[in-house]
Amino acid sequence: MIDLRSDTLTKPTADMRQAMATAEVGDDVYGEDPTVNALEARVAALFGHEAALFTPTGSMANQIAVQLLVPPANELLCDADAHVVTYEIGAAAALGGVSSRTWPALGSEVDPAAVAAMIRPDGFWAVPTRAIAVEQTHNRAGGAVIPLGTLQALRKVADEAGVALHCDGARIWHAHVADGVPLTAYGELFDTLSVCLSKGLGAPVGSLVVSNAQRIAKARWIRKRLGGGMRQAGILAAAGQHALTHHIGRLGEDHGRARRLAEALAEFDVVDAARVRTNIVPLDLSRSALDAPSLGVAAREAGVLVSVLGPRVARLVTHMDVDDAGIDTAIDVLTGIFKR
Numbered sequence: 001m002i003d004l005r006s007d008t009l010t011k012p013t014a015d016m017r018q019a020m021a022t023a024e025v026g027d028d029v030y031g032e033d034p035t036v037n038a039l040e041a042r043v044a045a046l047f048g049h050e051a052a053l054f055t056p057t058g059s060m061a062n063q064i065a066v067q068l069l070v071p072p073a074n075e076l077l078c079d080a081d082a083h084v085v086t087y088e089i090g091a092a093a094a095l096g097g098v099s100s101r102t103w104p105a106l107g108s109e110v111d112p113a114a115v116a117a118m119i120r121p122d123g124f125w126a127v128p129t130r131a132i133a134v135e136q137t138h139n140r141a142g143g144a145v146i147p148l149g150t151l152q153a154l155r156k157v158a159d160e161a162g163v164a165l166h167c168d169g170a171r172i173w174h175a176h177v178a179d180g181v182p183l184t185a186y187g188e189l190f191d192t193l194s195v196c197l198s199k200g201l202g203a204p205v206g207s208l209v210v211s212n213a214q215r216i217a218k219a220r221w222i223r224k225r226l227g228g229g230m231r232q233a234g235i236l237a238a239a240g241q242h243a244l245t246h247h248i249g250r251l252g253e254d255h256g257r258a259r260r261l262a263e264a265l266a267e268f269d270v271v272d273a274a275r276v277r278t279n280i281v282p283l284d285l286s287r288s289a290l291d292a293p294s295l296g297v298a299a300r301e302a303g304v305l306v307s308v309l310g311p312r313v314a315r316l317v318t319h320m321d322v323d324d325a326g327i328d329t330a331i332d333v334l335t336g337i338f339k340r
C-alpha cells in the first residue's frame, strides 16, 4: 500500500529505533530525564526562546498554550479551519473554560486588519480577547505557508491590542524549508508555539510547547493536571532528537513529491498545483464526476490510500515513507482513476 493519508503514519527508521533503544533515561516528572531535558533545551534554542516542554501530542501542546494565554471566560481568536477548534474536541472550552471565536477559513491569506477588528477589549460586558492563534503550515488549507510579513503584521496587531500570539507550528519545519525563514525568525514573533516531531519528521510520538521560562514552569503544572506527566520519556525524546538532526533537511523532497502529484492531477481540475508549496495536496472534487468516497475506494483497490475529508474533498500527504517510485505509482493509479 502507498499510504498518502497523512504524514503521521510514518514508522520509526532503524536508526531512530537504535537511538531510542540506547537513550539515557530518568523520571521526567522529577525533571530527571537527561534526554528529555536536552530535547527541551534544544527546541527552545531553535526558536530563540528560554524554555520548552515535551508533551505526548500536538493537541496537548496546543491546549497547554491556550490555557497559558487565555484565562477561563476569556477568548481565543483563530481561523475557522484551525486544528485547535476543528480537531481538538472542544478542549479549549471543556478543559480551559476558554471561548473561541473564528475568522472565516482563509488558510495562509489571513488578513491582520480583519483580525484586529475582531479583538474585543475588557470592560464592555463582552468576552475579552486574550490571544490570537495561527497555524503554520495550515493543515486544512493544504499545507499553506503564512508569509513572514503577515505574521509580523499580526504581531503588531497583538502588541497594539495587548493580546498574545500563539503558533500551532505542528508543521513549522515545512514552512521553514519552503520559505527559507529561520526558525528563530518565527520564534521571535510568538508568545507560545507548539511544534510536532511526529508529523513529517518521523518520530512516533512527541510535541513541545515553546515559550519563556515562567510560562513553561506553569505549562509543566498544566501538563501534569492533564495527565501528561511522563516518566522515562527519554526513549521518546531520543526519537525526537534523531528526527531534528536527520529529518528536517529532507523535507524538501516531500514538498517536491507533493508538487509532482499536484502537477499530474491538475489536468483533471481537482487541484491548483501552483498553490501546493509543502507536503499536502488538497483535492477539490466539486467539479469532478468522481466524489471523494468513490476516489478513496478506487484508489484503495489499486493500492493507494488517500484521505477522504468530505463528500467532495480529499487529501494526499507526502512523507518519509513514500519515495519517488511510490509517487510514480500513485500518479499512475490516480490519473488512471480520473481518466475512467
Ligand SMILES: Cc1ncc(COP(=O)(O)O)c(C=O)c1O
Pocket (backbone or CB within 6 Å): 008, 056, 057, 058, 059, 060, 062, 083, 084, 135, 137, 138, 139, 168, 170, 171, 196, 198, 199, 207
Ligand atoms: C496543524 C496541527 N496541529 C496540531 C495537531 C495535533 O497533533 P496530535 O495529533 O499529536 O494531537 C495536528 C495533527 O495532525 C495538526 O495537523
